[in-house]
Amino acid sequence: MALDKYISDLLYRYDCVIVPGFGGFIANRVSAKNIHNQHKFLPPTKEIAFNKHLDKNDGLLANYLMKAKKISYSHAIDIIDETVVLWKNELDQSNTFDIKKVGSFRLNEDRNLEFTADESVNYLTDSYGLSKFTSLSIKRDKSIGDLKQLHKTKTVPKTNYTRKIVRYAAVIVPFIAISALSYYQYSDSISNMTNAKISISPNNTNVEVNVPVKTETKKEEITVKPAETKEVLTVPVVNKPLKYHVISGAFRLEKNANKNIRILNKKGIEAKLIGQNKSGLHIVSYKSFSNFRDAKKFLLAIKAKENNKAWILKKTI
16 A cells, blocks of 8 residues: 555645654745746745654554554554565665655665655645746847837728618618517427317317327337356465565675575574575575565564564565
8 A cells, every 4th residue: 555645645734754664754844935047936835855764653654544544553554564665675676766746765876865855746735826937038129119109000080981880780680680580480380380280170169289199119128047057166276475575685696695594594494595686686585475464573573583684575476
């Protein structure tokens, strides 16, 4: 489940949103700006910054997720932890990932995390309805001479020609309107007479109008019952793929990875090599699981007894 929407919602209300185990997003208020040389006006806004040291759980994101999804607090924590694992895996594989409407992350050459905020969203509610404005610069045409010449207009002498046209229109337009109305009423009466059947009694006292009525034909509904089959379907049992791996370490040389596996095997841990990442490092896993909750329980046990730097990698094998 993506946390993008919930982080974005909280940034409208709070000045700091912490993602446990990853870092905190800090919203700083900035006044309106007028950039003269670019003819731009920027409304008051919140600038979003990121601090990786603010990674302790303050309960804000977990409580909001719990209420929004109507789940337990522990389930909300599991969702946050799993999302953080996915973010770190994406950084390890492609060195970059995005959080919608918040910003983007990338690892530089020194493997340090860099954050670039998304400036298309204004999280300051006081600036609702205000947007960036760029005015066009005024370019004056040198070929234009004295402005007084532009205001000089030729006067057209008044004639009686236009007055005559108005008089004729005042007489002709009402006549055309009355003729059109009479023709419409006449054609309407003719059409009514052709669609009706009139019968007159001998004494010419009673007039009956019979209007034909359409009759509907009933359609018979035919139901076809499917033929009964006695064939029994067998569904093969498919084992869930192992996609959550508790990692012991990543090694540049394969022989060092195999050495680490042998050491762990002597301790009774069934460690194994699960392949290489995009950087060419050989990854050794303590154990693999099909669901995140079991992997997290095993990770806590490994951190307490074996290696406090162990972490979870999501990779289908």
